[in-house]
Amino acid sequence: xxxxxxxxxxxQTGSLVFQKLKNQPEEFAVMGFARSPEKAQxxxxxxxxxxxxxxxxxxxxxxxxxxxxxxxxxTSASPKMVAPPSEGNPPKFAYxxxxxxxxxxxxxxVNQIEAAKQAGVKQIVLVGSMGGTDPNHMLNRMGNGNIxxxxxxxxxxxxxxxxxxxxxxxxxxxxxxxxxxxxxxGRDDSLLSKNSPEGATxxxxxxxxxxxxxxxxxxxxxxxxxxxVVSKREDDPKASVTKDFASxxxxxxxxx
Ligand code: NAP
Numbered sequence: 001x002x003x004x005x006x007x008x009x010x011x012q013t014g015s016l017v018f019q020k021l022k023n024q025p026e027e028f029a030v031m032g033f034a035r036s037p038e039k040a041q042x043x044x045x046x047x048x049x050x051x052x053x054x055x056x057x058x059x060x061x062x063x064x065x066x067x068x069x070x071x072x073x074x075t076s077a078s079p080k081m082v083a084p085p086s087e088g089n090p091p092k093f094a095y096x097x098x099x100x101x102x103x104x105x106x107x108x109x110v111n112q113i114e115a116a117k118q119a120g121v122k123q124i125v126l127v128g129s130m131g132g133t134d135p136n137h138m139l140n141r142m143g144n145g146n147i148x149x150x151x152x153x154x155x156x157x158x159x160x161x162x163x164x165x166x167x168x169x170x171x172x173x174x175x176x177x178x179x180x181x182x183x184x185x186g187r188d189d190s191l192l193s194k195n196s197p198e199g200a201t202x203x204x205x206x207x208x209x210x211x212x213x214x215x216x217x218x219x220x221x222x223x224x225x226x227x228x229v230v231s232k233r234e235d236d237p238k239a240s241v242t243k244d245f246a247s248x249x250x251x252x253x254x255x256x
Contacts, residue, residue: 002217003029005065007055007112008074010034010043013127013173016210017072021217022049028217033064055108056098061115070217071116073126076151077104079143094143101147109154113161123223125166125216127209128155130202130228132169132256133189155226156256166216167226167256171203178207181231182239185252191230199239204231212245221249226256 004021008014009032021030032050034040040047053060055075065071077100079093095101109126116124131137132152140146158165171191184191184200191200208231216222222245232239242248 001029002027002069003031003067004070004072004217005031005033005068006072006074007033007061008076009050010036010039011074011076012175013206013209014072014074015043016207017074017213018049019044020210020214024214031064031068033061055111056103058111058115061111062118065112065115065119065121068116068119068121070123070125071112071121072213072217073109073112073124074213075104075108075112077101077145077147079145095145100143101145101150105147106150106154109151110157113154113158113163117161117163121163123164123166123217124158124161125168125213125222126155126158127168127170127213128152130169130171130189130192130230152256159226159255164223165226166222166224168209168212168216169226169228170209171201171228171230173209174203174205176205176207176234178205178209178211180234180241181205181208182236183208183212183229183231183242183248185248186228186230187226187253189228191228196230199232199236200230201233202230204229208242215245216249219246219249221246222252224254225249225252226254227252 006018009018018032021028051064082094083092085091132148
């Protein structure tokens with residue numbers, strides 16, 4: 001039985017991971033870490049198996065992670081639209097001043113990694129984003145947050161921590177069913193280039209990311225790996241649905 005803490009447990013992908021682990025009680029004892037009991041109650045109809053806190057407060061993470069074997073990091077800053085698109089102008093986005101990527105995606109993730117290391121956690125699975133090789137990526141310009149730059153700095157901290165890691169750089173996330181597409185892995189944002197494999201899109205369902213996280217917790221091939229991932233279209237006649245996660249992880253490598 002592996003005891004796992006999932007942060008961002010009320011987030012769109014984090015809540016899927018939390019529920020999937022909860023549904024495998026013979027393999028996993030799951031605790032979720034979230035900010036809002038009200039949001040948790042709304043989402044899950046209960047606050048069972050949840051602890052509440054903020055990842056920018058290291059003590060709160062330390063208290064939550066004591067006794068865990070593995071950590072899943074699914075927290076992220078998220079910008080809000082502050083001005084809709086108008087003629088000739090794109091929409092404008094901004095972060096809450098206390099929720100900037102530097103605070104949440106760098107300091108908040110470093111707090112989690114350090115707390116995990118101190119608690120003797122054996123494995124960390126982190127969901128990040130593709131696009132991190134490009135400092136001028138539009139996600140970096142959004143809300144002047146440099147979000148991909150801060151995420152990558154935290155990922156390097158994880159690699160340097162010596163704790164076994166799996167870093168999943170997801171393509172664009174879709175709220176569509178998982179388990180019905182072929183997943184395609186790569187690295188260094190090559191999947192965003194013209195040379196990406198035939199049929200690969202630049203996105204995948206959140207549920208497929210959650211399936212990757214759950215499988216990474218058990219598959220030896222996922223240890224000390226960092227990779228990009230997208231999916232082929234569900235209706236692609238040449239695609240074959242990914243079922244063998246061990247083989248998929250075997251195609252990936254470590255380091256950023
Ligand atoms: P999400 O729904 O935005 O969830 C983020 C979670 O982080 C939320 O649960 C949020 O709490 C939590 N959080 C934020 N600040 C926190 C803090 N200070 N303390 C504690 N918790 C905090 O995430 P998602 O859309 O599922 O994305 C998952 C990951 O994939 C993220 O790293 C994202 O950047 C990445 N990604 C996203 C896309 C995309 O297309 N959106 C593409 C590629 C990669 P609340 O629930 O209280 O808000």
